[in-house]
Amino acid sequence: MNKARLNALLKKRHDLIPGAAHTYSKGDDQFPAIAPAAIVRGKGAYVWGSDGKKYLDWCMGLRSVSLGHVHPAINTAITRQMKEGTNFGRPHPIEYEFADRLIRLLPWVEMVKFAKSGSAVTTAAVKLARAYTGRSIVASCINHPxxxxxxxxxxxxxADSGIPSESKTLxxxxxxxxxxSLQKLFVHHPKDIACVIMEVITTEKPDPKFLRGAQALCKKYGALLILDEMxxxxxxxxxxxxxxxxLKPDLVTYGKGIANGYSVAVLGGRKDVLExxxxxxxxxxxxxxxxxxxAETISLAAALxxxxxxxxxxxxxxxxxxGAHLQKGLEQAISRHGLEKHVRVIGFAPNLSLSITDALGTPYPVLRTIFLQEVIKRGILFQGYFxxxxxxxxxxxxxxxxxxxxxxxxxxxVIDDGEKKYRSxxxxxxxxxxxRKFN
Ligand SMILES: Cc1ncc(COP(=O)(O)O)c(C=O)c1O
Structure with a gap:
């Protein structure tokens, strides 16, 4: 696309699409103003912004591009599939091939169903759990974003506008x-909880007793355990x-990490439930x-x-x-600058993040944005996670x-300048x- 057309489109982007993005986390309100408004292409671990600059990319399609942008072997697989066709009136054998591969690979997956987004498969898991148990309540982990x-x-x-209060109570x-806290829910609603849904691990080290305990509580009270492994x-x-x-989840969901940025999400789990x-x-x-x-075939070819x-x-x-090298290097740099009270590396090597806070450890959006700005300015596209x-x-x-x-x-x-000058x-x-409730 030529530069004039690109700039014209970017100028009216908020008139074309609400929020000017199809994922809120890609929005202008999620990046410092200095960030490129759009990404025009990528290769490996690098992307090129609409500002004409090359960036080392730590966003990687919201974690969906696990091998690298424009990966040659993935391109070969999708090109081969493209020649056979994308979508038909009956299933294509690649659906069975991919299902069989997953079922052979994952011991707790006896059947699978594919979709295009993670939201679709977690919602499908909840619906199945409600149907299987005949119950309505979902127990959802509050710490998982x-x-x-x-x-x-x-x-x-x-951000609950448009959602009926009846639905919220469930x-x-x-x-x-x-x-x-989970046990209390079961004690209060012993016969009404259809499922427990959580990620296995995010930034906090899991207590194995908690994970096994959650699985045992589900069994005891007849609820299904849904693990979101997106x-x-x-x-x-x-x-x-x-x-x-x-762990052995009753239902499990996958998405990012499965198809190098192509649109595939998977719901898997027990046969008696999926049936x-x-x-x-x-x-x-x-x-x-x-x-x-x-089950569009190109994405399934990318997934295989x-x-x-x-x-x-x-x-x-x-x-x-x-990831471990990165963590060590960052931690050393943070301590070299005496910034341990403001900048912390959190999470685990395959999914690290930085927490930017005031000296008391409270999130501080102005400071966080300044830090992102300083990194992006230096040629790294970074939104807080690696x-x-x-x-x-x-x-x-x-x-x-x-x-x-x-x-x-x-x-x-910036810190040494004092709080009054942060904004400058x-x-x-x-x-x-x-x-958030309002913009
Ligand atoms: C843990 C987890 N579950 C579900 C989703 C939803 O996936 P999608 O954005 O593909 O709908 C996400 C996306 O960020 C996620 O991180």
């Missing part, structure tokens, strides 16, 4: 690593975080994930090729290794540590929370 844009989840956030929340699947290890912690969405069951039918594009590479090249081990991919190797880790060291030096001067260092507006 996002499961779905559907009512059952968004109703638990401040989702109850519990705290991660706090078995008592981020951890095919990253924590080939079989995800459930296998690391010896409710089939056409052989004698029980009342669950109208489960029926979509025109649900991605899993092959993740397995053969032992990508999760690589993510842990380089979506490490197979394309992030030694040179990318070294470059990141070098750039962050420099950005931290500049951030040190910021170009544009501070980033805002995604889940």
């Amino acid at each position: 996002f499961f779905s844009y559907d009512d059952w989840f968004i109703g638990t956030t401040p 989702t109850k929340t519990f705290k991660y690593n706090d078995l008592e 981020i951890t699947g095919f990253r924590w290890n080939l079989r995800g975080a459930a296998s690391v912690y010896g 409710l969405g089939g056409i052989r069951s004698r029980k009342p039918r669950v109208f489960l994930l029926s979509a025109t594009h649900g 090729a991605t899993i092959d590479i993740v397995e053969k090249q032992k990508i999760p081990a690589q993510l842990w290794k380089y 979506a490490i991919s197979a394309a992030h190797k030694k040179p990318e880790i070294e470059k990141t540590v070098r750039v962050f060291d420099d950005a931290l030096a500049s951030f040190r001067t 260092h910021l170009i544009g507006e501070p980033c805002k929370p995604v889940f």
